[in-house]
Amino acid sequence: MAKKIVTDLNVKDKVVLERADFNVPLKNGEITNDNRITAALPTIKWLLDNGAKLVLFSHLGKVKKEEDKAGLTLKPVAKRLAELLGQDVTFVPETRGQLLEDTIKNMKSGDVVLVENTRYEDLDGKKESKNDPELGKYWASLGDLFVNDAFGTAHRAHASNIGIASHLESAAGFLMEKEIKFLGEAVDNPKRPFVAILGGAKVSDKINVIESLLKKADKVLIGGGMAYTFLKAQGKEVGNSLLELDKVDLAKDLMAKAGDKLVLPVDVVIADAFSEDANTQTVSVDDIPAEWEGLDCGPQTIENFKEILKDAKTVVWNGPMGVFEMEKFAQGTLGVCKALAELEDATTIIGGGDSAAAAISLGFEDKVSHISTGGGASMEYLEGKELPGIASISEK
Incomplete structure (x- = not known):
């Protein structure tokens, strides 16, 4: 079975949803090792160079109760990713809703949006981790194409990987391709x-x-x-x-x-x-x-x-x-x-x-x-x- 690779997609002016693996270690809100962010850069840069409007999803840790959220926000990742890319990364501090939808609608080619930690959805019946069909369908509705570059979660059936992929044309990113x-x-x-x-x-x-x-x-x-x-x-x-x-x-x-x-x-x-x-x-x-x-x-x-x-x-x-x-x-x-x-x-x-x-x-x-x-x-x-x-x- 030959899987589509990101280079098989026509991404120009399209909203591309990408599942990345930004599950990085944090200490007092600071990233202590950014290997996973740097590993994701080749796919991200290719998509931007080819005119995509890029919307990134990732989990970070396990969110079991409301008070976990503050220490497991992806905001520090948005800051570090912006530094590595040398351009703005718009961080949306929610996983669904009007702000997210409007932000994506107003994107231009070459823009990057990072959505808040997908595991925030686990507070309401483990919707991310149990691949809630409505959540996967909703996230898929935000974009035109899907790229999965998160091998670290490839053994899990989550809404942010197979939930989105079941509704959109999808491809492996370069990191996923290398693992395969x-x-x-x-x-x-x-x-x-x-x-x-x-x-x-x-x-x-x-x-x-x-x-x-x-x-x-x-x-x-x-x-x-x-x-x-x-x-x-x-x-x-x-x-x-x-x-x-x-x-x-x-x-x-x-x-x-x-x-x-x-x-x-x-x-x-x-x-x-x-x-x-x-x-x-x-x-x-x-x-x-x-x-x-x-x-x-x-x-x-x-x-x-x-x-x-x-x-x-x-x-x-x-x-x-x-x-x-x-x-x-x-x-x-x-x-x-x-x-x-x-x-x-x-x-x-x-x-x-x-x-x-x-x-x-x-x-x-x-x-x-x-x-x-x-x-x-x-x-x-x-x-x-x-x-x-x-x-x-x-x-x-």
């Missing part, structure tokens, strides 16, 4: 050898991804907190390490099915407390003391992973190898980052969330083929699920 290209090809048609690296805290969060990737990948490397459930399934002592006892039997089943395709750590960095100041040592996975906890992969594990990765042509990584936020326990994650950066002639993809945050914070943003902008969405894509936000985009 990289993640889609990795899942459906990877160059081999195809190696998947899975980390993070819990097996339960990634059961479906592990099962899906065991069918598709040549090797699946396991690290992070989830590794200890697998080690426990092998009968090893894991001390105070993160452990899902109710998933031990599942881990046994997965290992039995996978054979040598699934690769576990052979050594770990352990600590006597979950703290930057803890005493630490590196031990074999056979020698974890009862009162200690594993917080990172050890150096031999990273060497083993690098040896497997050196011939890889497609690599997908989701989830850090340890508690990378603490420098003492960031070496495993750093080692994976370095291994991916050194690969030549390989497509290297980091699925969003914590592994994306780790790669960016460790300075590897420009050294991999693609860092996904959507944690949950990239996980579901890797599972092979159809994402409603992508499915709703018009076919070519």
Whole structure:
């Protein structure tokens, strides 16, 4: 299925509604990281350069009660976007009504309007999050065309993505196109050898991804907190390490099915407390003391992973190898980052969330083929699920 891309649309003098992902971190009303805004700029600039009247929609956080609204307004985003574009961005502090309608009617080609946080609509029966049909129809009535560039919400059926798309000709923005290209090809048609690296805290969060990737990948490397459930399934002592006892039997089943395709750590960095100041040592996975906890992969594990990765042509990584936020326990994650950066002639993809945050914070943003902008969405894509936000985009 080939989806329409924004360049397939004739946008001149048209009101183009765009679902962007401006779900940025805020502190005291100030944006602390504008990556998501800068990532949206190529699509926004193309639309403006081609004569569109651009109306932007986005959510920001979760609005559960009236008092949440003040701290979750998109007004700071409008200010930052205006700075980045070098032009005015009209902020409309409501999600529907006369002011919004009149503002859009009075737009000229090249103008930009940002609508207030779509999640404000969730105060009245979760109308945004539950894809209220009247809300989607109303928003669609404000424009001529729809562009979805918010991969981070592509796994959700919301009024501001599929609700609008069901009423208008629609297309993927450049950011969405990139996600479809990289993640889609990795899942459906990877160059081999195809190696998947899975980390993070819990097996339960990634059961479906592990099962899906065991069918598709040549090797699946396991690290992070989830590794200890697998080690426990092998009968090893894991001390105070993160452990899902109710998933031990599942881990046994997965290992039995996978054979040598699934690769576990052979050594770990352990600590006597979950703290930057803890005493630490590196031990074999056979020698974890009862009162200690594993917080990172050890150096031999990273060497083993690098040896497997050196011939890889497609690599997908989701989830850090340890508690990378603490420098003492960031070496495993750093080692994976370095291994991916050194690969030549390989497509290297980091699925969003914590592994994306780790790669960016460790300075590897420009050294991999693609860092996904959507944690949950990239996980579901890797599972092979159809994402409603992508499915709703018009076919070519």
